[in-house]
Amino acid sequence: MHFAVDSNDSPPHDWNNFLLKSDTGTIYNTADYAKYAEKWLGWKPQFLRLVDSKGNIVLQNLLFEYNRGLKKVPDPIRKIYQRFYKILRWNYGPVATSQDSITHFFEYLKTTKKHVYGMTHPFTNLSDINFSKQKWATFLIDLHKTKQDLYENLEKNSARKNIERSIERKRAGFACFLARKGGIPIGGLMFSFFNKYINEWGVARSHIDTDQKLYSQDLIKWKIIEWGIDNNMNWYDLTGFNPNPISKKEEGLLRYKKKWGGKQYDLWIIRK
Numbered sequence: 455m456h457f458a459v460d461s462n463d464s465p466p467h468d469w470n471n472f473l474l475k476s477d478t479g480t481i482y483n484t485a486d487y488a489k490y491a492e493k494w495l496g497w498k499p500q501f502l503r504l505v506d507s508k509g510n511i512v513l514q515n516l517l518f519e520y521n522r523g524l525k526k527v528p529d530p531i532r533k534i535y536q537r538f539y540k541i542l543r544w545n546y547g548p549v550a551t552s553q554d555s556i557t558h559f560f561e562y563l564k565t566t567k568k569h570v571y572g573m574t575h576p577f578t579n580l581s582d583i584n585f586s587k588q589k590w591a592t593f594l595i596d597l598h599k600t601k602q603d604l605y606e607n608l609e610k611n612s613a614r615k616n617i618e619r620s621i622e623r624k625r626a627g628f629a630c631f632l633a634r635k636g637g638i639p640i641g642g643l644m645f646s647f648f649n650k651y652i653n654e655w656g657v658a659r660s661h662i663d664t665d666q667k668l669y670s671q672d673l674i675k676w677k678i679i680e681w682g683i684d685n686n687m688n689w690y691d692l693t694g695f696n697p698n699p700i701s702k703k704e705e706g707l708l709r710y711k712k713k714w715g716g717k718q719y720d721l722w723i724i725r726k
Contacts, residue, residue, distance in 0.1 A: 457512065457558045460503040469501060470512050473549055473574045474649050478575040480691075481648040483544040491518055504555050508538040513555040514614035515548035519568070544572040548572075557581055563726065570726035576691070586725040593716035595690040597682040598650075604679055607715025612672075631677050633670035635662065641670030645678055650688040652678065673713065692716060 473479030475685035481487050488499035497518035499502055504513035519540055542563070550556045560583040574580055576592055595604065633641040640663040644655040663670045682690050692711045697720065699705040713716075 456507045457504045462501045465501045476549050478549045479647040479653050480546045513550040541569045546575045559699045572724045574722045576721050588723040590694050593692045593711045595716040597687045609713035612713050631674040643674045653688040691708045
């Protein structure tokens, strides 16, 4: 199968429509995320598409070009560094309709002289590629299930306990849940929900929450699960972790994510 590569600095008008037709289309490949990353992170977006011989779009991936560690480079050689040491990165991609198009995408990346850092989607079946790969993982909560079924899946001695003793706290927003105690905010969590797929964005926890061991994040996660079911979402992604932890911190992170009863999915960090 022959594929043509189409790469642009700005998104085609139907860019997001293609993502909405795929189970692997998430916020991280949208034109909206490109604007955010360009403005706040200084990353230059590239909207890459593969088109087959019949003119059908078969793959999309939002790539970003940037220079890592630029502040540490001495001024006299900074411009040279910017020109020659560039990295292409992406998150949860590519979004594709066939395995052949994914294979061609990575063959295309081999031709670039830039360094590569990317992460595949949990649903992507990655064939053998000539890149360095590190296994990573995430837990996905299936929001097609009922609230009762998901509640029964929670670890009894941790998540359930913390939800029950925190249940008086209030929801504060549509894309953010804020926990309060006595009217004082003690924790919050931002999330996105493009294509019925929930991704966590930012976590906040106050000293009150930490010192008094209130565990507001447990309540907030459960409230997001309830919100997701009520609003016909499909999946809640608890964000990645190392499936083979090498430190106490990574072991603790794995235990925390596992207690929510989601299914573990492997994904890959790609480097070149």
